[in-house]
Amino acid sequence: MASHRLAALRDEVGETVHLVLHDGEGLFVALCMDSPQPVRTHVEIGAWSPLHATSSGIAFLATLPDNAVEDVLDKGLPRYTANTPVTREEVWNEVQRVRDRGFAVNPTGWWRPDVFAVAAAITDPDMAPVAAVTISAPASRFTEAKSADLGRRVRALADELTQGLRMQSGASERSLPSAETRV
Numbered sequence: 455m456a457s458h459r460l461a462a463l464r465d466e467v468g469e470t471v472h473l474v475l476h477d478g479e480g481l482f483v484a485l486c487m488d489s490p491q492p493v494r495t496h497v498e499i500g501a502w503s504p505l506h507a508t509s510s511g512i513a514f515l516a517t518l519p520d521n522a523v524e525d526v527l528d529k530g531l532p533r534y535t536a537n538t539p540v541t542r543e544e545v546w547n548e549v550q551r552v553r554d555r556g557f558a559v560n561p562t563g564w565w566r567p568d569v570f571a572v573a574a575a576i577t578d579p580d581m582a583p584v585a586a587v588t589i590s591a592p593a594s595r596f597t598e599a600k601s602a603d604l605g606r607r608v609r610a611l612a613d614e615l616t617q618g619l620r621m622q623s624g625a626s627e628r629s630l631p632s633a634e635t636r637v
Contacts, residue, residue: 457485457487459614460485460487460611463587463589463607463611464487464489464490467589467607468489468491469491469595470486470487470488470495470496470497471486472484472485472486472588473587474510474586474588475585476514476585477502480505480511481504481505481511481514481586482500482502483499483503484499484585485499486499493592495566495569495571495590495591497590506526506527506531506539507534507564508588509559509560509588510571510573510587510588511586512539512545512549512552512558512560513557513574513586514575514583516553516558516575517577517582523545523549534564535562535563535564535565535567537564556605557574557605557612558571558572559571559601559605560573568594569590569591569592570592572588572605573586573588574587574608574609574612579620586612587608587615588608589608
C-alpha cells in the first residue's frame with residue numbers, strides 16, 4: 455500500500471517522494487519514487503541520514519518525548535553543510551515548529567546542499583515514530599507557499615499510513631489530529 459500511495463503523491467506534486475525508517479541511530483531510505491522532472495533530487499534505497507540534519511529526522515524527533523530528543527542531542531550534532539542545525543537550540547526550534555504545524559521543513563539543505571524537503575512522521579499504535587514520508591526537490595523550487603502545500607500533503611499521507619498501521623495491528627481507533635488543525 456505504501457509504495458502505491460508514495461507513487462500517487464509523487465505524481466500529484468511532481469517531486470521525489472521517499473519513505474524512511476529508523477535504524478536506531480538515524481534513518482535509512484526504504485522506498486523512493488523519483489520525480490519525473492529532468493532536474494530532481496534522488497536518494498538511493500538504503501541511504502542513511504542523521505536525525506538532526508534532515509526534515510524526516512526532525513519530524514521523527516518531534517514525535518519523541520523531550521527526554522528522548524535530549525538523548526539524541528547528547529550524541530552530538532555534526533555539521534554536513536553550512537546550513538545544518540548544529541546547536542541544541544537550533545534543533546529544538548525546528549522540533550517545536552514541527553510540533554506546532556505537523557510537518558518539518560528543510561528549506562536550505564541541512565544534509566545535502568541545494569536540497570529542500572518537507573516530511574512528516576508515521577507512528578505506530580503506541581504513538582512511537584517508526585518512519586517518515588518526505589518530499590524533496592532542488593532548493594531552487596522552494597517557496598514558502600510550496601512548502602506549506604507539500605507539508606499538508608505529506609502530513610495527510612503520514613496520517614493515512616499511521617492509521618493503516620493502527621488498523622493492521624487491531625489497535626483501537628485513536629483520533630489523529632487532522633492536517634488542517636495542525637497547520
